[in-house]
Amino acid sequence: MADNPAYEMIWQVVGAIPPGSVATYGQVAELAGLPRGARLVGRCLGNLPAGSRLPWHRVINSAGRISLPPESESYREQVKRLQEEGVAVFNGRVKLRQFRWTGD
Template identity: 70%
Template sequence: MAVNEMHQRIWQVLGQIPPGKVVTYGQVAELAGLAGKSRMVGRCLGQLPEGSRLPWHRVINAQGKISLPVGSEGYDRQVGRLQEEGVVVLNGRVKLSEFRWQP
């Protein structure tokens, strides 16, 4: 499968995540039919075009943590967007039992 096709699958999953919910990188990979490719999901998100409307901010790691470095512009933007949607973020962590999307 070509990288472009894998990115398309990842973007399709991203577009389905509802506001106020989060998913893990591994969950996105699984839903996209790319089990075991969570790192690819991270790389794909890092390559989203500037101004993309896909909700990249709703993707966190398997421990419920934001993966971007604390204090970075991206970290602050992700926390802010999640909080605007009603997701509680404490010390860079989201309670997966409460906010995880289960399609």
């Protein structure tokens, strides 16, 4: 687990994003109680252990784009998973960005 309690909040919020939907780093941070913690969310996801079941692929940046280097393996993984959930992605840009929130 994390030493930083904020990480657990982030994990909880990210894990609550329903399939077929996406949220921005800033949105996740705010819901986690970290109004300016967008970068922390990015750091947190970057620290995720391989094999984590957290749906990190549902988190994108405020421009509605995937925030990973297009040539990276993680990028392809994210696009693949999103498309499998029915989220349209075109050249790194996510269409249908319905920030559905079931409210926890």
